[in-house]
Amino acid sequence: MAGALPEQELAEAPGIAGRSILVKVPATSANLGPGFDTLGLALAQYDELEVSVIDAGLEIEVHGVGAGEVPLDDSHLVVRAAAHSFARAGYALPPIRLVARNTIPHGRGLGSSGAAIVAGVMIAKGLLEGIVEFDADRLLELATELEGHPDNVAPALFGGLTIAWTTPEGPRHKKLIVHRGVSPLVLVPEHEMSTALARSLQPEQVPHEDAVFNVSRSALLVAALIQSPELLLAATEDKLHQNYRAQAMPETDALIRALRAAGHPAVVSGAGPSILVLASDPAERAEAAALVAERAETAWQALPLAVDFKGATVHAA
Template identity: 85%
Template sequence: MSAPSSEAPAGLRPSPDLSGRAVHVKVPATSANLGPGFDTLGLALARYDDLDVSVLDAPGLEVEVHGVGEGEVPLDASHLVVRTIAHVFASRGYELPPIRLVARNTIPHGRGLGSSGAAIVAGIMAAKGLLDGVEEFTADDLLELATELEGHPDNVAPALFGGLTIAWVTPEGPRHKKLIVHRGVSPLVLVPEHEMSTALARSLQPAQVPHEDAVFNVSRSALLIAALIQSPELLLQATEDKLHQTYRAEAMPETDRLIKALRAAGHPAVVSGAGPSVLVLASDPSERVEAIRLAEQVAEGTWQALPLAVDFLGATVQPAEG
């Protein structure tokens, strides 16, 4: 627990009177790329971080973290959720009010399940809830704020809005389209003990790719949309990729071997986000069970199997009870 700097950023006015306000935020995990949809497609998954944020009566900042990240993440103004809340308040010209944050995290960190995006979205939704009736935020506002902090919208869009999202950037800002996933799609995430740096994964990408590889991914991305919303039987072909997974394989050899073994057996396996987790987009629950059994046989090291539903709601904020 510590207090932020007493010097507010230049040009900001004191926050409005938010005494007694408290909100509860729930944010889903996400998996980005989904194979061919690099930096564009994302899927919300039913594993959540829960946070309570309340306005303190006296100046200061209190941060508690339970579950994933406990004892590891900072408990001061540099905490990503706190920095995000401050960013949202500053975007409307306000100083950060004194707050108490209690986070209960279940989304693994550094595993390709959108933990940083979830923290950013949690901060945005908390600020939105605290400023309810004072400031209004459209869906585009929320996505723009999240993209400013995350750098690209493919993870924050499904975290905000749920379901399957297509995200793109226009001169006016980032935009998204939410789609409803076919009820037969049964996601499975295989999570290793080791982490992977998103920055390192992105650094392995070439600046240019062959024309035929680009065309290949355009076709597979289009097919993937159809497979996820209408024709799950096409998921194996639809999750083929030539833009990023091959280039990143050298940094994640265990992930690469597991994906190849799963795909050879007919399971639509891809790198989840920047990795090293593996996402299997099974077409029914029985296929998911078979994928878990195969992973137990061939995976090197310890991998946690997480059979997850698709989250259709996205991030939520409501007044905290009591």
């Protein structure tokens, strides 16, 4: 925790005894094809958490996704992120009761770890309201310190389509409003994918022409998403990461190829193995879901989701 005070020097935050807050964080899809480690989209699928300051200890309940699987102690990612954010403000995380109701699938490329980190940062923002000011840059900085890169946490924090980049002064973002015709479809398989494994399949260097190709498609993708959805099929072409990762998720790769051959703008969602289809209207979205139901060798869940425009929220319970 760069910049935090040593644990024994952390003060108790004044005046937060008895505070109770509600936090809501959306799922995200990063990369969107060519926008590797840069572009992200917030989706209307949420983890919701209720957090109360209690007299002593740490109490955690998890319902829905992750119940019976995630740790129920201070190693829980949401708690770690909250403690990190408190420490960076010079305070110790108080005793809390955390009740999480999760719907974001784990290990499927939909930003579940980023959502957990953002939830922890928002817990600090909510419980320290009136004591510490967390502006947008500060929230993104804290979340990126834990996630390692801002492409998932930026849309989770701010909603919509985000472009994220890093500077010597820290991570930055630009939020854009997605064209109302864009109709996302997320296709979720039963199996998981390790982000670390997916990243390990990336080459250290790529051909110059592939880099130029992706620069052009990334620029086109921004235009397609905010203004010209009819360009989404061409705009979602990629040569930097999806082909290299295909060997680790062959069914994902086969379905994306089938979808794209049928004219649907399909990409790997984040590190996979889920698929994101950026359809230009609800009818196209339904056609893409039907194609996957017909072609898939294993069970895939089709989630027709809206774009989330708010991002993470926190308010008093």
